[in-house]
Amino acid sequence: MNNVLKQSIGLLFGLGLVWTTSALADHHWDTVEYQTVQVKDNLYAMIAEGGNLVVFVGEEGTFLIDDQFAPLTEKLITEIKKMGGDIPRFLINTHWHYDHTGGNEKLGKAGTLIVAHDNVRKRLSVDNTLTVFNAQIPASPKEALPVITFSTDTSFHLNGETIHARHVHNAHTDGDSVVHFKKANVIHAGDVWFNGFYPFIDVEHGGSLAGMIEAASTIINMSNDNTVIIPGHGFVGDKAALVVYRNMLSDVLTRLRKLKAEGKTTDEAVAAKPTQALDAIWGNGFLEPDQWVSIIYGGLETPKK
Numbered sequence: 001m002n003n004v005l006k007q008s009i010g011l012l013f014g015l016g017l018v019w020t021t022s023a024l025a026d027h028h029w030d031t032v033e034y035q036t037v038q039v040k041d042n043l044y045a046m047i048a049e050g051g052n053l054v055v056f057v058g059e060e061g062t063f064l065i066d067d068q069f070a071p072l073t074e075k076l077i078t079e080i081k082k083m084g085g086d087i088p089r090f091l092i093n094t095h096w097h098y099d100h101t102g103g104n105e106k107l108g109k110a111g112t113l114i115v116a117h118d119n120v121r122k123r124l125s126v127d128n129t130l131t132v133f134n135a136q137i138p139a140s141p142k143e144a145l146p147v148i149t150f151s152t153d154t155s156f157h158l159n160g161e162t163i164h165a166r167h168v169h170n171a172h173t174d175g176d177s178v179v180h181f182k183k184a185n186v187i188h189a190g191d192v193w194f195n196g197f198y199p200f201i202d203v204e205h206g207g208s209l210a211g212m213i214e215a216a217s218t219i220i221n222m223s224n225d226n227t228v229i230i231p232g233h234g235f236v237g238d239k240a241a242l243v244v245y246r247n248m249l250s251d252v253l254t255r256l257r258k259l260k261a262e263g264k265t266t267d268e269a270v271a272a273k274p275t276q277a278l279d280a281i282w283g284n285g286f287l288e289p290d291q292w293v294s295i296i297y298g299g300l301e302t303p304k305k
Helices: 003-013 021-026 070-082 104-109 118-124 209-222 239-261 266-271 289-299
Strands: 035-040 043-047 053-056 063-065 090-092 113-117 128-130 135-137 148-150 153-158 161-168 176-181 186-194 228-233
Touching: 035 228, 053 070, 070 104, 104 113, 113 118, 113 176, 118 148, 148 153, 161 209, 176 209, 186 209, 186 239, 209 239, 228 239, 239 266, 239 289, 266 289
Parallel strands: 063 090, 090 113, 113 148, 186 228
Antiparallel strands: 035 043, 043 053, 053 063, 128 135, 153 161, 161 176, 176 186
């Protein structure tokens, strides 16, 4: 994996410290540079610290998917203006994590209409803990909260495009959405897809390995061989790459279900090295393979409703 990408993701999760106010203040945000990929004429993917963004510009307004960290908001707006856009008219959060929602407050105050799944507003409205990273995340101010929420899906009709946001259940979290630009044939997968490495699954907040597989399959079924798929982390990919990732997750689920059926504890499951044959390809992200197994072993199945 690209070293810059690995370091930026590691910044977020590796120590959990970046979630604190002091760590945000101490980080050298002025040195951050966006890597911008023009996916279509007026549709861009942006990669920097935190989750990948999508910017869609046009005469009827700018549409933004996710907004990374709060200290980067002014820089983000500057980059959007270089594309011919302006303060976003609409912002959709693919889930609640701070590397995807950190800019909400400033954008909300600037007049951006924030949209997300019901559970994103629920999570952002209260204090949260990510135990695996020893991270405390305070409740967001009201300006940062989504003002429009949905339970299953919603659509936008903007700049000649139909943009469909669809909730996928208990995948990375309990509030994930994937966003489909139908005419452009582009999908933002959110953190359902970590392209090229084992994904963090927030089991503590409703995520599950089975849900990740189901969500990846949903995106695959929405795609064709020409679809551009933008992951939450990692580089822009396509249907074939997502299929490989989904199949890897399915393989891991089969192995872990077997250990669970044998009554193995988390420590015993980790000691069994169930991902060893896959680690050379997928284990080079910010999570070490043993750490990843320990996180997901308690959240293999989607929670019962």
